[in-house]
Amino acid sequence: MKIDINNIELIDKYLDKRLTRDEIETVENKLKADLDFQDLFKEQFALIQGVKRAGLKQEIQIAKQSYYKFKWLKIFGISLSFIVVLLIVWMIFFNTPQIETFKPIIESNTVVVSNTDSVEKIEQKYISNITDSVVAGIEKSTTKKTQITSDELKGETKRVKVEESLKKLELISLPLDSTSVKKKQKVVTVKTEKDFYETPKVGTTHNNLETSFINSLIGTYEMRLEAINALIIDKLTLNPNGTFEFYEYDNHEKGIPRERNKYSKGTWKVDKNIIIFTTSKSDFDEKYTLNFNNTKARFITKSPRDTSGRDIKTSIQFYDSDIFWITGRTLFKVE
Amino acid sequence: MSDQKILEFFKNGQREKAFAQLYQLYPKIEKLILSKGGGKQDASDVFQEALIVLYRKLQSSDFVLTASLYTYLYSVSRYIWRDTQKQNSKIPQNELDYSQEEVIKTVQEEKKYQVAELAFSELGERCQQLLLMFYYKKMSFKTIAESMQFKSEKIAKNQKYKCLSKARVIYQNNQQSFQA
Numbered sequence: 001m002k003i004d005i006n007n008i009e010l011i012d013k014y015l016d017k018r019l020t021r022d023e024i025e026t027v028e029n030k031l032k033a034d035l036d037f038q039d040l041f042k043e044q045f046a047l048i049q050g051v052k053r054a055g056l057k058q059e060i061q062i063a064k065q066s067y068y069k070f071k072w073l074k075i076f077g078i079s080l081s082f083i084v085v086l087l088i089v090w091m092i093f094f095n096t097p098q099i100e101t102f103k104p105i106i107e108s109n110t111v112v113v114s115n116t117d118s119v120e121k122i123e124q125k126y127i128s129n130i131t132d133s134v135v136a137g138i139e140k141s142t143t144k145k146t147q148i149t150s151d152e153l154k155g156e157t158k159r160v161k162v163e164e165s166l167k168k169l170e171l172i173s174l175p176l177d178s179t180s181v182k183k184k185q186k187v188v189t190v191k192t193e194k195d196f197y198e199t200p201k202v203g204t205t206h207n208n209l210e211t212s213f214i215n216s217l218i219g220t221y222e223m224r225l226e227a228i229n230a231l232i233i234d235k236l237t238l239n240p241n242g243t244f245e246f247y248e249y250d251n252h253e254k255g256i257p258r259e260r261n262k263y264s265k266g267t268w269k270v271d272k273n274i275i276i277f278t279t280s281k282s283d284f285d286e287k288y289t290l291n292f293n294n295t296k297a298r299f300i301t302k303s304p305r306d307t308s309g310r311d312i313k314t315s316i317q318f319y320d321s322d323i324f325w326i327t328g329r330t331l332f333k334v335e
Numbered sequence: 336m337s338d339q340k341i342l343e344f345f346k347n348g349q350r351e352k353a354f355a356q357l358y359q360l361y362p363k364i365e366k367l368i369l370s371k372g373g374g375k376q377d378a379s380d381v382f383q384e385a386l387i388v389l390y391r392k393l394q395s396s397d398f399v400l401t402a403s404l405y406t407y408l409y410s411v412s413r414y415i416w417r418d419t420q421k422q423n424s425k426i427p428q429n430e431l432d433y434s435q436e437e438v439i440k441t442v443q444e445e446k447k448y449q450v451a452e453l454a455f456s457e458l459g460e461r462c463q464q465l466l467l468m469f470y471y472k473k474m475s476f477k478t479i480a481e482s483m484q485f486k487s488e489k490i491a492k493n494q495k496y497k498c499l500s501k502a503r504v505i506y507q508n509n510q511q512s513f514q515a
Contacts, residue, residue: 005496016473047502048470050451054463055471056350056387063354064379067361 007037011044214270217299221316221331229253236316236331244268244277246290264290273299275316295321300330338404345393354386360405364412371416381419385411388441414438450513454506462498469495 013019014027030037218240225232231251238244246264265288266279277292284291298319302312314333318326344353361382368378385408392398400407455463465483468474474482480491 005493008496008499043503043506044499046448046451047454047499047506049448050453050455050502050506051466051470053387053445053448053452054455055467056390057383059350060354060383060386063351063358064383066351066355067358070355 007040008044011041015045015048213273216301216314217270217275220334222334223329223331230255234326234329234331238268238275242267242269244292246292248290262290263288264292266292275299291322293322295323295326338400341404342393342400345390350390357386357389357404357408360408363405364408367409367412368416371413373416377416377419381412381415382408384415384442384445388415388445391445392441411438411442414442418442450509451502451506454502454509457505458498458502462501465491465495466498466502 010019010023010027014024019027031041032038218238221236221238223232223234230253231249233249235247236244237246244266246262248260248262250260250262252258264279264283266277266283268275268277270276275297277295277297279290279292296319297316299314299316300312301314302310306312315330316333317330318328321327341353341356344350344356361378364382364385365375365378368381369375373381388411389404389407393400455466458466461483465479468479468482469476476488476491476495479485479495480488483491485491485494
């Protein structure tokens with residue numbers, strides 16, 4: 001039988017059920033009577049099934065790929081969730097604050113002592129508020145040890161002298177139930193300069209000797225030098241806020257001019273019993289012309305341990321200065 | 336996913352989705368084939384053939400699914416593997432949820448179509464594409480002509496006739512080779 005395009009089209013339509021009832025009957029009769037047409041039909045049917053198999057295999061391969069893709073995404077998702085859970089567990093149970101091993105954070109020229117519980121910045125760069133622990137700083141010095149214990153931020157600010165070796169400051173944490181301290185909130189102010197400010201509470205173990213020494217310096221000092229033809233009056237005021245003011249009145253009969261007034265102002269600080277004066281650029285103007293930089297004075301007072309009856313007046317004695325005439329002068333404290 | 340949902344996918348022509356869901360059963364079939372001495376590639380081939388058999392049966396109007404899809408795929412896979420191993424595929428009746436004859440008949444029929452599939456795979460790429468569009472995707476000659484850039488529907492129709500005739504010749508030759 002000649003395989004023509006019409007027979008192929010007829011079989012396609014029959015298999016797709018696109019024929020009328022009469023056409024179907026015709027095809028089925030032909031299949032019974034015509035063996036060649038029957039063979040053609042069987043072959044075409046098998047070939048169509050072969051094509052369909054190929055199409056199905058393509059779709060199954062795509063489905064297989066999407067199944068494996070989903071499987072790996074699932075594994076990845078489960079792994080990720082597991083890692084997240086582990087991290088959370090670790091953060092909850094193992095990342096506890098290490099109170100006993102905290103270290104000071106050095107911020108510019110400031111040593112800020114903190115633990116991870118609660119740190120409240122009170123004065124920028126200078127003051128840290130530390131809760132739940134008492135912090136004591138022990139200054140390691142070859143000659144002496146100064147223990148600094150801080151307390152609640154309460155009361156007036158006091159000036160305390162410390163050694164330059166603050167870099168060696170060693171910090172330790174004391175438990176709350178320490179017999180020496182009963183309050184919770186503690187404050188420490190540490191500055192890496194020679195002096196620092198602290199805000200202690202009365203009745204603590206703070207270095208009261210240092211504080212009282214600085215307090216004893218604050219006040220006004222005078223010197224009066226009178227001769228037949230001359231009068232010199234020097235007046236120095238050391239203020240509690242670390243500033244000073246100096247005034248000299250000079251009257252010489254033969255002086256040109258006869259009367260002179262000299263002024264200076266700036267800041268003062270203490271190193272042991274030595275007072276060091278500093279005048280910065282902003283301190284100078286038309287009135288304040290004296291330069292007190294590199295000027296040092298010794299503080300002289302009667303020791304509390306001195307039980308002798310001798311009378312030693314509290315005074316300041318300049319022993320080094322760029323102002324030649326001031327060296328050696330002693331100014332007595334005005335009571 | 337329930338069998339019902341998968342059957343709905345097949346009914347709506349969403350075969351890829353249905354096959355993707357059925358692949359959830361693959362690990363169990365793979366385990367079966369591995370336990371019978373097959374490899375992973377064998378398991379993959381057997382499962383693919385079982386899916387084709389299932390699809391064929393679902394397309395036939397007289398087929399009624401009396402057990403789960405997994406049970407059917409398991410029975411068919413087991414038979415295909417035994418048949419592949421050239422063993423006398425006499426599986427005890429109590430091991431099959433579907434009648435042995437039903438499974439054997441379907442698998443053997445499919446083997447005939449595998450020869451036709453082989454003939455199809457020996458055609459050129461364009462012929463394969465054209466026949467797939469017409470017989471599998473049920474596209475009209477007009478759409479095929481536009482998609483494959485034939486000048487007219489008639490040319491597409493003639494081209495399809497030529498491709499089918501070519502496949503027929505290859506198929507006849509392959510059959511003679513297998514019989515020999």
